[in-house]
Amino acid sequence: xxxxxxxxxxxxxxxxxxxxxxISSNLRFGGYxxxxxxxxxxxxxxxxxxxxxxxxxxxxxxxxxxxxTHVILSAPLQPLDPFETIRNGSVMDRSLQQAxxxxxxxxxxxxxxxxxxxxxxxxxxxxxxxxxxxxxxFYPTDKxxxxxxxxxxxFKHFDLFVGRQMIAWGTGYAFxxxxxxNSKNPxxxxxxxxxxNAIRLEIPLGILSGISLIASPGHDFKHSSxxxxxxxxxxxxxxSLSGMRIMNSxxxxxxxxxxxxxGADFTGEIGDIGVWAEAAFNNPVYSGMEYTDFDSSFxxxxxxxxxxxxxxxxxIAEYYFNESGCKDSEDYGAKELIKLLTGEMSGxxxxxxxxxxxxxxxxxxDFSLFALGNLTDRSVMLMPSVTFIxxxxxxIEIGAQAGIGDHKKSEYGGAFPNxxxxxxxxx
Amino acid sequence: MxxxxxxxxxxxxxxxxxxxxxxxLDKVExxxxxxxxxxxxxxxxxQPNGHENVSKLTSYSIDKGDKSMLEYVEPARIRxxxxxxxxxxxxxxxxxxxxxxxxxxxxxxxxxxVNNSDFSYEDMSSKDMxxxxxxxxxxxxxxxxTACYKLVAIPKKDDISYSKTVSWIDKEKFIPVExxxxxxxxxxxxxxxxxxxxxxxxxxxxxxxxxxNVLKGSKTIMEMNKTENDIDxxxxxxxxxxxxx
Numbered sequence: 001x002x003x004x005x006x007x008x009x010x011x012x013x014x015x016x017x018x019x020x021x022x023i024s025s026n027l028r029f030g031g032y033x034x035x036x037x038x039x040x041x042x043x044x045x046x047x048x049x050x051x052x053x054x055x056x057x058x059x060x061x062x063x064x065x066x067x068x069t070h071v072i073l074s075a076p077l078q079p080l081d082p083f084e085t086i087r088n089g090s091v092m093d094r095s096l097q098q099a100x101x102x103x104x105x106x107x108x109x110x111x112x113x114x115x116x117x118x119x120x121x122x123x124x125x126x127x128x129x130x131x132x133x134x135x136x137x138f139y140p141t142d143k144x145x146x147x148x149x150x151x152x153x154x155f156k157h158f159d160l161f162v163g164r165q166m167i168a169w170g171t172g173y174a175f176x177x178x179x180x181x182n183s184k185n186p187x188x189x190x191x192x193x194x195x196x197n198a199i200r201l202e203i204p205l206g207i208l209s210g211i212s213l214i215a216s217p218g219h220d221f222k223h224s225s226x227x228x229x230x231x232x233x234x235x236x237x238x239x240s241l242s243g244m245r246i247m248n249s250x251x252x253x254x255x256x257x258x259x260x261x262x263g264a265d266f267t268g269e270i271g272d273i274g275v276w277a278e279a280a281f282n283n284p285v286y287s288g289m290e291y292t293d294f295d296s297s298f299x300x301x302x303x304x305x306x307x308x309x310x311x312x313x314x315x316i317a318e319y320y321f322n323e324s325g326c327k328d329s330e331d332y333g334a335k336e337l338i339k340l341l342t343g344e345m346s347g348x349x350x351x352x353x354x355x356x357x358x359x360x361x362x363x364x365x366d367f368s369l370f371a372l373g374n375l376t377d378r379s380v381m382l383m384p385s386v387t388f389i390x391x392x393x394x395x396i397e398i399g400a401q402a403g404i405g406d407h408k409k410s411e412y413g414g415a416f417p418n419x420x421x422x423x424x425x426x427x
Numbered sequence: 428m429x430x431x432x433x434x435x436x437x438x439x440x441x442x443x444x445x446x447x448x449x450x451x452l453d454k455v456e457x458x459x460x461x462x463x464x465x466x467x468x469x470x471x472x473x474q475p476n477g478h479e480n481v482s483k484l485t486s487y488s489i490d491k492g493d494k495s496m497l498e499y500v501e502p503a504r505i506r507x508x509x510x511x512x513x514x515x516x517x518x519x520x521x522x523x524x525x526x527x528x529x530x531x532x533x534x535x536x537x538x539x540x541v542n543n544s545d546f547s548y549e550d551m552s553s554k555d556m557x558x559x560x561x562x563x564x565x566x567x568x569x570x571x572x573t574a575c576y577k578l579v580a581i582p583k584k585d586d587i588s589y590s591k592t593v594s595w596i597d598k599e600k601f602i603p604v605e606x607x608x609x610x611x612x613x614x615x616x617x618x619x620x621x622x623x624x625x626x627x628x629x630x631x632x633x634x635x636x637x638x639x640n641v642l643k644g645s646k647t648i649m650e651m652n653k654t655e656n657d658i659d660x661x662x663x664x665x666x667x668x669x670x671x672x
Contacts, residue, residue, distance in 0.1 A: 028506075030503045030506060031503075032503070032504075063661070152672065154672070159668065159672065166526075166527035167527070168528040192526060193526070202668060202671075204666060204667075204668040206666075207665065207667070208666065208667050210667065210668060231667075238531050268531065268533070271534075272533070272534045272535040273533065274536070306533070306535075307535050308535045308536055308538075308539055310538075312539065360543070362474045362475070362478065363472060363474055363478065363480055363543040364474070392482070392501075392502035393502055393504065395504070426502065426504045427503055
């Protein structure tokens with residue numbers, strides 16, 4: 001880990017020095033600031049507010065490479081206890097309490113309701129989950145997240161990327177089972193993902209073909225990940241095959257073992273319809289098992305299609321199969337929740353359907369209605385929104401999230417509906 | 428690449444004129460098809476309600492437009508967005524810098540607007556017109572006091588968005604000055620007008636290209652701030668490797 005910290009600071013220092021030295025012809029700074037206000041409609045109307053700034057710096061050294069740094073600063077200006085966004089006794093409420101209680105009651109501001117159960121985690125680990133794990137951070141806190149800090153070097157036959165970086169594998173829209181580097185939130189598929197510490201070697205084998213080799217070091221070899229992806233193109237289809245060995249300190253913390261993943265994906269078109277699919281065979285290797293023991297293995301797969309009608313209406317549908325999820329909503333529990341929060345899987349159940357439509361008027365108004373359905377427990381999260389773009393640097397989005405389903409037993413039915421307003425300014 | 432868009436039509440059938448369609452097309456291509464090209468462009472999109480969007484982009488092309496690339500420079504919201512078009516625009520890939528994802532664009536999106544402009548992906552690509560269209564020389568007409576040949580092109584393939592294209596070619600300079608695009612019902616859909624023809628090296632280029640969407644009432648103006656032809660452009664640019672750098 002230490003070399004990466006040094007690397008990151010080197011990258012940041014380099015950009016600053018270059019800027020100070022007026023070597024600015026290929027230096028670019030940009031980003032955006034954002035404020036999101038959420039009105040949660042429970043027995044009380046609760047308002048929360050979060051501000052975020054994304055700062056991006058890039059130094060392009062032409063054909064030789066470059067340096068890139070992105071930092072995300074976020075501050076909950078008016079935080080809301082996450083327990084107030086879910087119904088008492090709902091699946092999420094029960095699972096969270098099972099996983100984190102009684103550590104939660106030690107936090108002054110947040111006292112959970114309901115009966116206590118035996119904790120699954122030590123106090124130290126629970127604290128880490130509550131406050132520090134990316135994407136699973138449960139309570140809103142002031143955060144500085146280093147999203148990217150990498151050195152890019154281009155050679156004749158390969159490119160080398162060293163540092164914290166974005167790696168985007170897979171072809172799915174809301175779900176990406178082969179993207180083990182960054183977990184995706186299906187409730188917000190377009191949200192930027194946070195970078196990962198890695199050394200990435202890209203070896204092109206033609207215009208649209210190539211090999212990616214990735215090593216993502218942890219604090220020791222056992223807690224490191226590595227992956228290989230071969231990508232190519234055939235006719236109107238892009239496809240890839242991938243293999244990975246995944247382990248890191250977060251998985252260890254949560255009691256998840258190393259796993260071997262074999263993946264495949266494609267994207268293309270049949271007639272005028274865009275199609276894609278992605279599948280991952282996951283083989284967790286528990287202590288005492290061999291890599292060839294498949295008793296605990298599971299498959300996650302995605303298949304989707306999209307189409308744009310002549311009037312400009314865009315429609316998308318995507319099915320997600322999650323063998324790691326529960327067959328019955330009665331079985332939802334803390335273990336499933338932890339796997340969900342850490343990106344091990346993208347839902348508590350086995351079968352999901354994501355779909356929606358999008359329409360743009362006069363370059364200024366984008367209307368969308370998306371729905372994420374858990375077919376296992378028959379609950380749906382509806383996500384309507386309108387985005388207004390008054391000019392080239394500002395966007396204003398008004399939207400809502402409304403869970404429909406059994407309040408106690410379903411994944412999405414237990415959340416209170418909310419309305420949100422997001423104002424974003426680019427620079 | 429945009430030059431090639433403008434000569435987007437063409438083929439054989441001809442009757443009763445001193446010059447054939449092929450001869451016209453040969454001369455237009457000779458005038459407008461550099462081996463490589465790089466342009467810095469300002470794109471202004473005007474909506475019927477008066478709203479205006481301004482973008483800046485750089486376009487690159489090699490192999491006489493067979494391979495081309497667009498890279499957006501401004502505004503900040505889309506900075507770094509890249510579009511790669513290969514095989515005369517039959518295959519298109521899109522790169523978003525924030526998600527670091529390269530995505531192949533399916534056919535249904537090719538008639539959609541590029542960055543909310545009145546140009547579609549199909550318009551921006553350089554079709555092999557002699558292969559994709561039946562073209563007829565339909566007479567000679569004056570356009571803004573310029574004597575022109577009038578060419579009517581009917582697509583041979585179903586995957587082309589327009590049912591008919593009419594273009595007017597300057598008889599002296601052999602460059603297109605105006606084009607009309609018709610929808611499947613035969614209604615005039617878009618009008619493309621070029622202005623400020625000038626020679627860049629041995630090729631004709633334009634200072635401004637305007638696409639009017641007659642049905643929507645919007646228009647997009649492409650201002651050519653700088654154009655360089657037959658320059659040294661690395662062919663490796665036109666690859667997924669470059670897109671995702």
